[in-house]
Amino acid sequence: MTYIIKGDTGDWEVVIGLEIHCQIVSKSKLFSGSSTTFGAEPNTQVSFVDAAMPGMLPVVNKECVRQAVRTGLGLKAKINKRSVFARKNYFYADLPQGYQISQADLPIVGEGTVILDLLNGETKEVGIERLHIEQDAGKSLHDQYPSKTCIDLNRSGVALMEIVSKPDMRSPEEVGIYLRKIRSIVRYLGTCDGNMDEGSMRCDVNVSVRHLGEELRTRTEVKNVNSVRFAMQAIEYEAQRQVAVYESNGEVVQETRQFDASKGETRSMRSKEEAHDYRYFPDPDLLPLVLEDGLIEELKAELPELPDEKKDRFMQEYGLKKYDACVLVVSKKNADFFENVAKGRDAKKAANWVMGDLFGVLNKAGKTISESPVSAENLGKLIDLISDNTISGRIAKEVFEIMVETGKAPDVIVEEKGLKQVTDTGAIEAAIDEVMTSNPDKVEQYRGGKDKLIGWFVGQVMKATKGKANPAMLNEILKKKLSE
Amino acid sequence: MSNKLTDITISKARDGLEKGEFSAVELTKAHIEAMEKTKYMNAFITETPELALKQAEKSDKRIKEGKAGAMEGIPIGMKDLFCTKGVLTTAASHILDGFKPSYESTVSANLLESGAVMLGKTNLDEFAMGSTNHTSYYGSVESPWKKNNSDEKIVPGGSSGGSAAAVSAGVCMAATGTDTGGSIRQPASFTGLVGLKPTYGRCSRWGIVSFASSLDQAGPMTRSVRDAAIMLGAMAGFDEKDSTSASIPVPDFEAALKKDVRGLKVGIPKEYMADGLNTEISALWSKGAEWLKDAGAEIVNISLPHTKYGVPVYYIIAPAEASSNLARYDGVRYGLREEGASLDEMYANTRAAGFGAEVRRRILIGTYALSAGYYDAYYIKAQKVRKLIAEDFRKAYENVDVILTPTAPTPAFAFEDKSINDPVTLYLNDIFTIPTSLAGLPALSVPAGFSSDGLPLGLQIIGKHFDEETILRVGHTMENAAEFTAKPVGGVR
Structure with missing residues (x-):
């Protein structure tokens, strides 16, 4: 250097x-x-x-x-x-x-x-x-x-x-x-x-x-x-x-x-x-x-927490990497935003959403955090929706984009657009059955040892469920059915 | 004492107004007439008779309503260094041409608030730099005093020369002065008046055109010690707009006059018996000490060892501050402007045309004293010696209550005296007043006698910080003993 x-x-x-x-x-x-x-x-x-x-x-x-x-x-x-x-x-x-x-x-x-x-x-x-x-x-x-x-x-x-x-x-x-x-x-x-x-x-x-x-x-x-x-x-x-x-x-x-x-x-x-x-x-x-x-x-007693101290605290309290902590504390408003998102949640995920997705959007639009269309509260809620399996990470990105455009709360968007993740075993099984029935040749190939086809099946089922199938469940059931 | 309206004291006028013996308008009219009769003195730069009459009418109203202030209806002169709202303020300099402030200085505002009637703005040495009133752009002031059997023109002293001449002649009952190194006390001594330079910080400097900020102080010039006490009470007071003004209460100065001087210790500094001190002045000084002794004070010989450095120290510090304080007169925002091809040329043309020789001299001395390479040798050293001078007084006051000295080493000069064109002679005329200024102490000049050719001489009583009461008390005793009742031949008293 x-x-x-x-x-x-x-x-x-x-x-x-x-x-x-x-x-x-x-x-x-x-x-x-x-x-x-x-x-x-x-x-x-x-x-x-x-x-x-x-x-x-x-x-x-x-x-x-x-x-x-x-x-x-x-x-x-x-x-x-x-x-x-x-x-x-x-x-x-x-x-x-x-x-x-x-x-x-x-x-x-x-x-x-x-x-x-x-x-x-x-x-x-x-x-x-x-x-x-x-x-x-x-x-x-x-x-x-x-x-x-x-x-x-x-x-x-x-x-x-x-x-x-x-x-x-x-x-x-x-x-x-x-x-x-x-x-x-x-x-x-x-x-x-x-x-x-x-x-x-x-x-x-x-x-x-x-x-x-x-x-x-x-x-x-x-x-x-x-x-x-x-x-x-x-x-x-x-x-x-x-x-x-x-x-x-x-x-x-x-x-x-x-x-x-x-x-x-x-x-x-x-x-x-x-x-x-x-x-x-x-x-x-x-x-x-x-x-x-x-x-x-x-x-001295009235002094606010300054960037260096905040950075150290973010690293200790939230387990952030030094680089991430440094980026977040440059502006107090950014740091406060992050803390509001991270409070009671997975801090690393919060940091990724704030620094990756949100800062990306803001930088592109030339906006500051105060002008953010997505509030800390709503970004936090979005992370919650992923954690409690209401939506998948992939759907979450989609919801985030709508949040940026409309400023709406993520649960409202999920509700309105019907993006709730399908965790009903029967529904997932039905979708899998349909894909398998329509594609007997692929089933044959998979069973013949072409393991990689699993991805293709996941894709087809996701398409059929409009992306809402719980990925973990889908994988589990699909593997079971294919190897039957 | 006569009963002429132009010859009575403030205290007497106060009684007369209260009893309805005469009105404030009558009192003011008498003084406006006196102003007309004494125009030869050139004591005023700006006369404000209409304004004065309006103020007097208001005073009469307030007197009737029983709301009279301490200076109610008293016609005074205002040294033209005080900014006065809507009234031309010049500092006797060409550079302030046409300058009418939109604000009133704190001291003049205090006086107006207490009911004083302003007759006009009195002449002075340009920017208060001088001891003769010869440096004024608006011409010299002539004193109403004459030597015995002589028609020579006499200077009133300076820088508050217009104020001194006007009060002495009976044109106003009192006037404001400002004192940086002796500008109230020396002209008071030259014209047979009482002049009081208060403790630095007693009166606000806000709105007074600055000469040397660490020394400038406003004070009263009057015809009696009691009047000085009354007027100081009306002028003084803490002002949050002046960071150097003192946040302490203003005592009842007039009440201090009730006490006598029995038991007070009066210091006589041996260093003031300078070589070649005028024998008349030396004799008067001894007489002054005798009067106080007779009244019950104890005379104590003291030493102020750094006295001799006073004048050189003053002539570094005062010009240094002035060189910076006067930088604002640049032709950009107000006052005179002489155009030039460039900004620097405009500055040079304006300041060359706007400042007189003495002001230019002091700006140059001060600029030099602050310059890189000279600052430590001159300014810093002068500040150190200034501390030693203040320390001299502090030590002396461990043993005495007041210090008695002559006010000036000479009586007033005549216009024809060669010495009034010699800066060094003039600078040395402040030898007895400067140390007090450097130490920030209060000092009172009281008329005490005459030179052999009939010109007034004053004695100076120096006090402790913020102890104007004691010097007024001593001054009052001296005034009674001296029985100075003479009036100038050129006046209207």
């Missing part, structure tokens, strides 16, 4: 660290009471504070702080009882204050760990460097007028968490898994909705390459990547580019780059020399953020 770039000068490995910006789920902004609803008309969710009117002062939204602490706990990280808001100073038209309130030296969350389940079944730990809280900027709209730029301040002041990893990842695959894992954790916690296409989660990717065993080389930072796929593509491109630079005796320069999704390449934005001097200093409008006694413990 190692990701190696073969070069003329030897093998290269790629070293990746991520800064993920997550929009904190909260009703109002980090330092003002304005709403944070996505997609509102431009400049309709802007307070005097967000617009940086003279004399306006920030007041921290305690719910955002709690969300950051929850996230820190979910990342198994150290929570700093005392942290400090700092100003990051730079001029831009969509940054009304002329600075972003962020955290520099003393972030609210310190070091933590995230465990990745790799595709080959191995696990890998990625270190978390820190998590800090900061304000989002507004949005510049350059396409409204030919020579003017419009500013929408709805996003201005919205709370973000920046989760900074250590440079622990070594392949695009690992980055993909890491991003999905972080998204899964914050969604479980309800601290970020993780919707990368709406911009509520985006990342900056730091990439460098080196020969195996070397010290770290110069890194570049690809800014504002807004999908898992793009992040992986950007890394692949950037790693190849850097290797090519080194192998043509060039030097990689430290710079920020942007990813062009349409071309799949990265482009230079600004070099180190053009980089801003952000003049960070503690925000004198805000006192140091000191968490009340007991807050961390309180939030």
Whole structure:
């Protein structure tokens, strides 16, 4: 699974660290009471504070702080009882204050760990460097007028968490898994909705390459990547580019780059020399953020079961294979659905139905589990109908298809369509007799030693009973009759 | 004391209004007339006489209904650093051209709520940066005071110079000031007024145009200690919109004046006897100590060893914060905009045209102090020394109740003095007021005497955190002893 770039000068490995910006789920902004609803008309969710009117002062939204602490706990990280808001100073038209309130030296969350389940079944730990809280900027709209730029301040002041990893990842695959894992954790916690296409989660990717065993080389930072796929593509491109630079005796320069999704390449934005001097200093409008006694413990106690714990429990409690457990716990809704189906039933069968049949249907239709036409209750009932021999597994697939189409309960469908399994010995015997009587030659051949014909007989009888004959009974009676 | 409506104190006006000796409208009209007569001072950037009369009418109604607030019907000036709803707010800067806030600062709202009548927005040094009122985009303010036998124009001090001139001349009964390094106390000293800088956190900063967030504090400028107590009570209070405002109750400051100073220990810091301290001021300081001793206080010599670092520390921290606080004046959303071919050019054109020389100087100093490679040497070090200065006071207060010092090392400057164009001389004029600001302590300037050429001089009483009551009490005693009754020749009192 190692990701190696073969070069003329030897093998290269790629070293990746991520800064993920997550929009904190909260009703109002980090330092003002304005709403944070996505997609509102431009400049309709802007307070005097967000617009940086003279004399306006920030007041921290305690719910955002709690969300950051929850996230820190979910990342198994150290929570700093005392942290400090700092100003990051730079001029831009969509940054009304002329600075972003962020955290520099003393972030609210310190070091933590995230465990990745790799595709080959191995696990890998990625270190978390820190998590800090900061304000989002507004949005510049350059396409409204030919020579003017419009500013929408709805996003201005919205709370973000920046989760900074250590440079622990070594392949695009690992980055993909890491991003999905972080998204899964914050969604479980309800601290970020993780919707990368709406911009509520985006990342900056730091990439460098080196020969195996070397010290770290110069890194570049690809800014504002807004999908898992793009992040992986950007890394692949950037790693190849850097290797090519080194192998043509060039030097990689430290710079920020942007990813062009349409071309799949990265482009230079600004070099180190053009980089801003952000003049960070503690925000004198805000006192140091000191968490009340007991807050961390309180939030810890309220923490939901997170993907890793759920995965372990699914493996133990339901005897699921690791891969299956991993797939099921990615989304809490999927996991909950599975548990509702599995409750009091054969968990492996439940997992097969959920992951195989149901996910197949949903993926094909591009639907999420919340939009599933088949409820957990009904899928459970379907499994029950198989277990108590009301229908056969084959008929069950048929019933499932109707459930997908109509959303009806399986027992109703079985009743309406008369799909109930025939377990009446007499009826099965009669059907067998008829097939044997109409096909004396086949009976002769079977009795002459052509054992394989048993399948043909089963098929004929099933056809005659419209598939409803109990397969076990059918087999037993048929064998008996043929060998008479 | 005279009975002229433009010469009475708030406490006296309060009685007169209650007894029906005059109405709030009459009181306001008298002051509007005074404003007309003293236009030469340039004390106001915006006058709001119509608004004032409307407010006065409402005050009369409330007085009749027995619902008078603490400042009911009292005509005041509002330093033009306070955002006032629907009324031009400039910070004396070109960059805020045409800016009419849609909101009212907490302190001005508190004052209006208590019945105060706003006559207008008073002039100041641009963004409160200055000690002469010469840096205002709207022109210098002239003090109503004159030297003996001289017609030289005198500065009222700064940055709250317009407020100082207006109250001193009898145009308003009191005015708001803001004090970052001495901007209430120094002009109070220069114009014979009482000026109180409360403890940092006592008054909300919400809606006051920020200069240096960790130092800015609003306070009253009045003609008596009692008036300062009354007005502070109306201004102060916890405000959840200002994270640095203190969540503690507001005491009855006026009630504190009932107590005398017997048994109080008054500290005299030796470091304030700086080399070359003006002998008149030095003598007045001794006299002040004598008055308090005669009234029963004990005089104790103390040391505040880090005093000498106050001015350099202040001139790193205040500009650093200002450089960031003033970044929002970028021509994008309000105020002045000078177009440019690019966004950066628009910024440069706007800020070059919008900010005056002193503001630009401080933005540059502050930007430098925060820059990569200099931050540790300047900003971080200054913060460390700031802690040492605060620690000096903490230790001193283990032995004393208040500290007595001069307010300023000089009397008011004349317009012609060369020194008023020299930033270093001016920065050093805050030498006695800055350490208190850095420590966040309350301090009161009380008029105590005169220079040999007849200009007012003040003494400063510094208190413990949130102990405005004791400094008002000491100030009250000093006021009685000093019998400062002189009036400026250029006023209407």
